[in-house]
Each structure stands twice: as structure tokens, then as C-alpha cells.
Amino acid sequence: MQYLLQLLISGLAIGAIYGLIAMGFAVIYKSTGLVNFAQGEMTMITAYIAWTISTTVSGNVFVVAFGAILGAILLGLVIERVVMRPMLGEPVFATVMVTIGLAVILRSAINFIWDAYPHGLDVAMGREIVRFGGMGVRTGQMAVIATLLVLLAAIWAFIRYSKMGVAMRAVAADDRTALLMGISATRIHALAWAASSVIAGIGGVFFRPVLRSVANDVPTRTQGVSGNHPGRARRRARLRPRRPPDRHR
Amino acid sequence: MRTGDYKQTYAELVALMDSPPVWLWSVVLVLALVAAPYALNAYALSFLTIILITVTGALGLNILTGYTGLISLGHVGFLVTGAYAYAVLVSKYHMPPLVGFLGAGIVPALASLIVGAPSLRLRGLYLAITTLAFSFIINTVILEMRWLTNGARGIAVQRPEILGISFESDAAFTHLCLVVAILTLLATLNIRRSRVGRAFVAIRDNDTAARVMGINLHAYKLFAFVTSAFITGIAGALYGIYLSFVSVEGFPFLLSIEALAILIVGGLGSALGAVLGTILIVLLPEATRLVFSVLSAQIDAVFTTGAQELKSMLYGLVIILFLRFQPRGLVGAWHDIRRAWVNWPLRY
DSSP, rough: HHHHHHHHHHHHHHHHHHHHHHHHHHEEEEEHOOOOTTTTHHHHHHHHHHHHHHTTOOOOOOHHHHHHHHHHHHHHHHHHHIIIGGGTSSHHHHHHHEEEEHHHHHHHHHHHHHHHHHOOOOOOSOOOEEEEEEEEHHHHHHHHHHHHHHHHHHHHHHHHHHHHHHHHHHHHHHHHHHHTTTHHHHHHHHHHHHHHHHHHHHHHHHHHHHHHHHOOOOOSSSSGGGGGHHHHHHHHHHHHHEEEEEEOO | OOOOOOSHHHHHHTOOSOOOOHHHHHHHHHHEEEEEEEEOOHHHHHHHHHHHHHHHHHHHHHIIIIOOOOSSSSSHHHHHHHHHHHHIIIIIOOOOEEEEEEEEHHHHEEEEEEHHHHHTOOOOHHHHHHHHHHHHHHHHHHHHHHHHOGGOOOOEOOOETTEEEEEOOOOHHHHHHHHHHHHHHHHHHHHTSHHHHHHHHHHHHHHHHHHHHTTHHHHHHHHHHHHHHHHHHHHHHHHOOOOOOGGGSOOOHHHHHHHHHHHHHHHHOOOOHHHHHHHHHHHHHHHHHHHHHOOOOOHHHHHHHHHHHHHHHHHHHHHHHHHHOOOOOOEEEEHHHHHOOOOOOHHH
16 A cells, blocks of 8 residues: 555656646647647757756756756747747648657757767755655655646646736637737747746656656666657647637637 | 640540650650669669668658648558568568568558548547557567567568569669559559549548548548558568568658658659659768768768768758748749749749
8 A cells, every 4th residue: 555655656746747748738739739749859958958057067956947947948939939930820730740850850969969878867956755654755756746736727827817828829729810919929939939848848857856766766867758758748738628729719 | 845734635634644755754764773773883772772662652651641631650650560561471481472562561551440440530630649659559569479570589581582583682672672663653643543542632632522522531531541551561571671680670760750751852742752752861861971071071970970860850951941941842843943944034
């Protein structure tokens, strides 16, 4: 029973990471109506940025987090401006194929800039074990679940109530009508890409402190974010209850 | 060069070859390809063989994605199934190679029924993700069915001997690939100009309208899947023979991307496009290497160490650039050039 609970908590923590990556998908889908096949690679790049900062600049968790978020925002904005914005108004098939091309390019770029080997991300925090009546939970695991819940609530409220969120939904539902209403589709897209990159990137950075659970000491890797995980996250993204764009019409 | 469209009957519109010069040039091209293996060195010949095999596979995907508009991200799954069907039948059970090729077509075709059935209800991206999942499932199934497929160890494949003709030498094997590629091209062109092909294109352009006109969507979508998988499976068998070793690692996921890149670069929904796209995509890494090796030896070293990464990077770049600047692909560019040539100095 205790073992089951232990596994359940580890599973929840890993699920929270996938949930974060899936939320990255959902944010882009919500505001642009696109499935971003490069999400896994973007997550991976953010994780690599965090690793580079932790080894070269400082291992302080706040420095790493700040740098990684900044890097993720930049990555999202650059991709949106350079690759995705020219495709505005093209058919969905073409745009999605562009994200596939982007995924392939980013993956190779990672192999050129960094390397193809796994690295442990070493921040000083998240390894303490808190005990609940015989069960050990890493603070990192609790942190990732808490992050997911907080972000989930924040994004939900943002999309539901804020003016920007409503604009996002409007652009996804019908970008031409949205343009006529005075909404800048490009700005909405840029915001969505930056936000998605940050959310998924947070998931990528959390990969390390979480997968090293108490029960088994499998060495985790930043690289692990790639592989077939994006596939799983993709399916999760699809399972998320989501209002189809047509309903607004 | 023809200067206009003087067709008066429907038969003329759907003719396979619409003028004597087209016949003449086609025959010249085929003769040149037959003679090529004797004139080329081994290195260039390997590219010719790869192009011919890839053309077969690309034409297979073209039926599904180009004509019918069903996006498949998992075509490498059919490729690997075909290769394994051939290897198991010929190397393991010592069947004649012709039976092996038949199996290499039929087994993926059966597999495509499993993937195709859900496709009747899925559209666009959802279908793409389903096929993507299929290609990963197939890999796992092959690795787990050790009694049949030797699992991760793979199966060695000999060059075949068909009807007393040995295809042992490189030149003979290229001829075999040439025959298969030409047969596939003829089959594709004939499907396109028949009722079936028109139904496919109608489904691609607007499936509701197609249905209203009396096209059985389920039957034709499944038919597109089966035909496409059959052709792709045979291409897979040829590729397995070419590698002389069939294993899951020999068919990486990148091949699916490569196939889609070929169709996009060539121009979706055109057999000529599939051929042109294949030539460009297969020769692209080599051409890039040649250009850069002239510039500096240092870059040449990068090409040898990071060949695989560079190759995928080039595919990604080509996909993005073509979609951005020439969405109709090489075929579209060719049509533009032809029109400009005929109408010069007028615009149109």
C-alpha cells in the first residue's frame, strides 16, 4: 500500500511535467488553432539553456530559473517572428508541416550546439525529502505538482476572463473577424508562442529534480525530454477538454 | 514547345502521353537510365539506385497524401513492414523472391487497413498523429515478435534471383529498381486518370461535395490507404535488399519526414512532382557538401562528423523554405517557367 502511494506520487510528479508540456501545446492551439510539432524540441532547448547556465554562470536555482524563462521567451518570440508569422493565412497543412520542419532543424541544432549526451541538471534545491508517515516525497516533486496547478489555474483564468485571453480565443475561432474587431493577430500569436515556450520550458527544467525519485535512482537527463515523450504529451494535449474553435461561430 | 491547349475530347485530356514528342523523350529517358549503370561509377550508381527506390516510395505516399489529401506521418511504418515481410518470406522461409515481393506489398496493405479504418472518422492533424503512432507501434511489434523477426538482431537479405535472372551485381539491381519504379509510375498515372483517381482528388478538394456526388468515402479512403501501403511496402523491400540487412534501425523516423519533404518540394498531388522532389532531396546533402567543400576544408569536416544531423537540418530548411516561397513546389516552378517561355515577351 505504501509502495503504491509512493509510486502514485512519483507518477503524479512525472504526469505534472507532461501536463506542463501539454499545456504548452494547448496555449498555442487555443490562440492559433495549430498543433506545434516542435514543442518537444523547444522544451528541450530550454532545458539545455538551464543546464548551460547552471554549469557556467551559477547553480543558484533562481538564477537558473530566471535565465531559462528569459531564454524560453526569446526562443518563442524568435520562432514566431521568423518562421511562423510569414505563414499567417496559409492552409493549416502547410503551417503544421512548417512546425515539423522546425522540429527537425531544432533537434539537429541542439546536436551541433551542445551534444547528444544526457546531462544532469544540478541545482542545489529540490532534493530534500519530506516524510509523510513513512513516505518520502522530494520537494522537487511537490514543487512541480504545485507549479502545474498554479499555472493551470492562472492560464485558465487568463484565457477565460482577461481581455487578452478573450482576444486569443477570438483569433483562434476566426482570425479575420478578430482582425476586423481591431485585434492584432500577430501580437496575439507572439504572446502565445512566448507563453507556450515558457510553460513547456518549465516542464523541461523540472525533468531533472523530479525523475530522480526516492524509490529508484535512475539518472535522469535533460535529453530525456526529447525521445518519444513529446508524442505522449501530444496525446495528452488532445485529451484535454477544450472548446473546439467552431463553436464560437 | 507546345503553345496552347487544343484538346477537344475528354479522352485527349486524360491521355497518358498527349503528344509524340512526349513519347520520344520518355523513351530516350528510359534508354538513358537503362544504359546509366554501365556508364556511372559505383558511387554515382548508388545515388541512382537510391533515387529509384525513393521514387517508388514517394509515389506510394503521393497517392495517399498528394491525391487523397490524407496526411501520413507514419509511412516509414509501411516501409519497414514491407522490408520485414520480404526478409521473413525469402531469407527465413526460402520462398521465391517474387512471392517475397508480393508479400512485401500485401502485408503492409493489410496493416494499412488497421490504420485506415480509424482514418474514416479522423481528419487532418488527428489522422497525422494516428499514423505517427502507428509507425512507433509497428517498431515495437517487430522488436517483440522475436520468433518471426529476430527482434533487434535483424535479418540479412541476399540480392534476389528472379525467373533465372540474377540481380547480384549493382548494375542488375539498379535495373530491377528501374523496372519497379517505372511500373509504379505507370500505375500511379493510370490511377490518377481513371475514375478512382478523380474520386481521390474529389475527396481531397472537398469530401462533402464528393460524397454528395456519389463517391463512397469509406471505400475510396481505404482503397487509397491500401494502394499507398502496397507500393510503399515494395519500396521498403527494395530498400531492405539494397541495405542487404533489414532491421528497425535501418528505417528511422526521419524517412517519414524525408518522404513528406519530397512531396512538398516536388509539389503535392503530382507524379512528376514526386520524381523531381526525390531527385532534389536525395542529391541535396551531397550537393551541399560539394559546394561547401570547395569553400573550406573545415566545413567539409563538419559534414563528415555530423552528417546525419546536417541532413535532417537540410530537410527541415527545405520544407520551410518551399512552403514559404514556392508552395506549389518544383512542378509549380516548372509550369511558371513554361508559361513565361511560351508567352514571352508578353506576360500572359
